[in-house]
Amino acid sequence: xxxxxxxxxxxxxxxxxxxxxxxxxxxxxxxxxxxxxxxxxxxxxxxxxxxxxxxxxxxxxxxxxxxxxxxxxxxxxxxxxxxxxxxxxxxxxxxxxxxxxxxxxxxxxxxxxxxxxxxxxxxxxxxxxxxxxxxxxxxxxxxxxxxxxxxxxxxxxxxxxxxxxxxxxxxxxxxxxxx
Amino acid sequence: xxxxxxxxxxxxxxxxxxxxxxxxxxxxxxxxxxxxxxxxxxxxxxxxxxxxxxxxxxxxxxxxxxxxxxxxxxxxxxxxxxxxxxxxxxxxxxxxxxxxxxxxxx
Numbered sequence: 001x002x003x004x005x006x007x008x009x010x011x012x013x014x015x016x017x018x019x020x021x022x023x024x025x026x027x028x029x030x031x032x033x034x035x036x037x038x039x040x041x042x043x044x045x046x047x048x049x050x051x052x053x054x055x056x057x058x059x060x061x062x063x064x065x066x067x068x069x070x071x072x073x074x075x076x077x078x079x080x081x082x083x084x085x086x087x088x089x090x091x092x093x094x095x096x097x098x099x100x101x102x103x104x105x106x107x108x109x110x111x112x113x114x115x116x117x118x119x120x121x122x123x124x125x126x127x128x129x130x131x132x133x134x135x136x137x138x139x140x141x142x143x144x145x146x147x148x149x150x151x152x153x154x155x156x157x158x159x160x161x162x163x164x165x166x167x168x169x170x171x172x173x174x175x176x177x178x179x
Numbered sequence: 180x181x182x183x184x185x186x187x188x189x190x191x192x193x194x195x196x197x198x199x200x201x202x203x204x205x206x207x208x209x210x211x212x213x214x215x216x217x218x219x220x221x222x223x224x225x226x227x228x229x230x231x232x233x234x235x236x237x238x239x240x241x242x243x244x245x246x247x248x249x250x251x252x253x254x255x256x257x258x259x260x261x262x263x264x265x266x267x268x269x270x271x272x273x274x275x276x277x278x279x280x281x282x283x284x285x
Contacts, residue, residue: 008182015184019193026197029216030204038216045197049223052193055184056234058244068251073219073258080212080262084269107206115199122191130238137240145241146248153245157252164256168263 015055021048035081043074060139190231197224211268211275215261222254 004010025045029038046069053062135141146154183189197220204217226247233243269275 012183019189022193023196026200026220029220030200030207030213035210035212038213042216042219045220045223049227052190052227053230053247056190056230057240058230058234058247061230061244061247064248064251068255069219069223073255076258076262077212077216080265083266084212084275104207107203110206111199111203114202115195118195118198119192122195123188127187127236130236132238133240134238135241137244141241142244142248145245150245153249157249160256161252161259164259168259171260172263172266174267 014051018048018051018055021045022052023048036078039074039077039081042077043070046070046074058137060142187231187235190227194224194227194231197221197227209276209278211261211265211277214277215258215265218257218261219254222250222257226250 022045025041028041032038046065050062050065201217201220205214208214229243229246265275272279
């Protein structure tokens with residue numbers, strides 16, 4: 001099947017790179033102290049996620065992931081970081097006495113428990129692959145489904161976006177004249 | 180043996196990792212923007228789960244992609260509202276740390 005020598009190896013390398021980018025980006029996003037590095041970690045995570053989407057036979061969604069998350073969401077967060085206070089201050093001794101370490105421990109325990117439980121659910125089940133796909137999920141089929149089967153949900157999500165934009169304008173504009 | 184990128188368990192594991200990282204960030208970050216970023220990670224985990232299960236288990240491969248598009252729209256709306264709230268909070272309190280927003284605590 002593979003005409004190109006080492007094609008499987010290249011494929012595995014690209015897949016591993018996507019997983020590595022996703023995991024490293026998520027870790028940078030939650031662990032770094034400076035907010036701007038967190039945003040960069042989120043962007044890296046979204047690039048890796050786009051690669052995973054590509055491996056899941058959805059190149060359209062991979063492009064949308066980069067366009068929306070990296071292009072819009074991360075840039076908007078960068079704007080907010082510029083307008084507001086950029087960094088978390090270093091943890092002082094008072095914070096630590098007030099239970100900061102306890103909270104960190106609780107967060108680690110809870111997230112490790114969630115990861116262990118969900119992974120165990122995923123790996124413990126024997127997934128039976130589907131025999132014959134009805135639709136392959138090409139871009140014309142997605143567009144057709146958005147305008148026929150999911151037309152009401154499509155309209156609802158546009159309404160949600162319009163209301164969100166208007167609400168954001170109203171909230172952020174209020175108090176603009178104050179010093 | 181199937182190649183690595185055709186095993187659903189790997190995608191589910193990555194999605195579980197993203198969910199765990201997002202929960203850790205939500206609990207641990209001390210600024211509102213940091214919590215917003217952690218929330219985005221949880222959205223990303225949901226999207227990856229939708230797409231992986233749809234790719235390997237569902238006969239109709241359109242539904243999962245449409246669901247992920249809707250998740251992206253909701254995440255964009257959430258970021259939009261969340262950041263405007265952050266800016267309004269910063270105007271009033273001159274800080275976006277969660278610790279300072281304690282007017283209602285006894």
